[in-house]
Amino acid sequence: MDQSERSSVDWSSVNGSLVPHKDAPGTDVFLNQGGVFIVRSDLGCYLQTKELKTGTGIEIRRLHPACRGGDHYLSDIKDPPNIYIIKGDSYQVVKDLSTDAGATVRELHPNCRGGDHYITYGSNFSIIFLERGVMRSVLDLSTDEQGKDTPLKPDRCKGLYYFGFVYFQGQIEVDEKWGAQCYLFLDIVSEKDVFSIHPDVLNFFPGGLALTQGTSTSSWECIKTLQNDSDSSITWSDKVTCKVGYAKQQMSSIEHNWSISAEMSLGAGELTKLITQFQFSFKAEYGGRSVHTEQEDWNEARDEEESIQVTLEPKTKLYIWQYRLGIGQKPVLFCRDVHFTKEDKPPDRIPLPPVP
Incomplete structure (x- = not known):
C-alpha cells in the first residue's frame, strides 16, 4: 500500500x-x-x-x-x-x-x-x-x-x-x-x-x-495600543471593539458528511461545538490545552464594544489584550477576558480554569 x-x-x-x-x-x-x-x-x-x-x-x-x-x-x-x-x-x-x-x-x-x-x-x-x-x-x-x-x-x-x-x-x-x-x-x-x-x-x-485540524492553540492578542507622548497625564475614554464568542464557520465543515438523526435534537454545528469544547479540555499530548471553556460565550462570534477609561502617565503606552483559543491555525473561541499591560508583552496567566 x-x-x-x-x-x-x-x-x-x-x-x-x-x-x-x-x-x-x-x-x-x-x-x-x-x-x-x-x-x-x-x-x-x-x-x-x-x-x-x-x-x-x-x-x-x-x-x-x-x-x-x-x-x-x-x-x-x-x-x-x-x-x-x-x-x-x-x-x-x-x-x-x-x-x-x-x-x-x-x-x-x-x-x-x-x-x-x-x-x-x-x-x-x-x-x-x-x-x-x-x-x-x-x-x-x-x-x-x-x-x-x-x-x-x-x-x-x-x-x-x-x-x-x-x-x-x-x-x-x-x-x-x-x-x-x-x-x-x-x-x-x-x-x-x-x-x-x-x-x-x-x-x-x-x-x-x-x-x-491541528493541535489546540492559545494566545493573548493585542487588540488596542494607547500612547501618551505628552509631558502630562491624560485620561483616555473610549470604546474598544473586540470579537467575542465561537467562530462557528471555522469548524462547520466537520459535520458536512455526517447524518445526525433527528432524535439528537441538535442544531447545525452544535455537535461540533461540543467536540471542540472537549478537545480544549484534553491534555497537550492529545492536542488539547487542559482547560475548561464551558463558562465562556459559545454563541456565534460577534463584534462587541466595551467602554474603557484609563489614565496614561506621561511618555507611556498601554496595551489591551484579549485571550483566544484555536484549533490548528484557525481561531475558534474569542474569550471575554481582557487584560492591560504597560509593556508590549502579553500577560503570563491563563484566564481559564484548568482541568484537574
Missing part, C-alpha cells in the same frame, strides 16, 4: 494523538453486521459507519441514558446482534444503544473482570490484560466457559482501541509517520491488513481534531 493510499496528511507536522480508551471513559469501538460503531458517552451519542477506511454512510445517533457510562462496549456476530456494555463487575446486554431495547444484566465471572479491553472474535469473547500480557478467550463472560489464556505479542499491546469480528481482530494506533492507523489481524500473531482511518471518522474520536 503506497503513501497516497495510507494518508493525505503531513503527519510530521502533527503533534497530538487520539485519546486512548484508558483516558476516555465511556468511549469505545466495536463492529457487527450494522457496521462500525464508535461510542462517546461524554457526548451522549455514537457514530455508525460502514467502514473506518472510507467513512461511508456516517450517522450520529443518540445514546440512551441507560447505555451511557460503560467501561467497555462490544458486540457479537448474532443476527440481530447483541451489544454488551460492561460496567465494573457486571454487564448489560441490549439490542440497540439508542433505545436500550431488550436489556438484561448479568455478572462477570471473576476470571473475566478487570480487563483493559474486551472484544468478540468469532463466537468467543476476548479479554486483553495488558499488564499480564495475555488475551483470555471465553465462550461466556458470566461463566468463563472454555476459558484460555494466550500470550500477546509485543505489537499487540500498542493499541489505543481494540475490536473484533468474525474472522479478525483489530486495533487502532497513531503512527508518527502515517497517522491514525487500523491494523487487522487474522489471529493474535498474523497481520492481515493496515489502513488509514478516514478524517470524517477521526473527527468523532476524542483527540481526533488534533489529527485532522
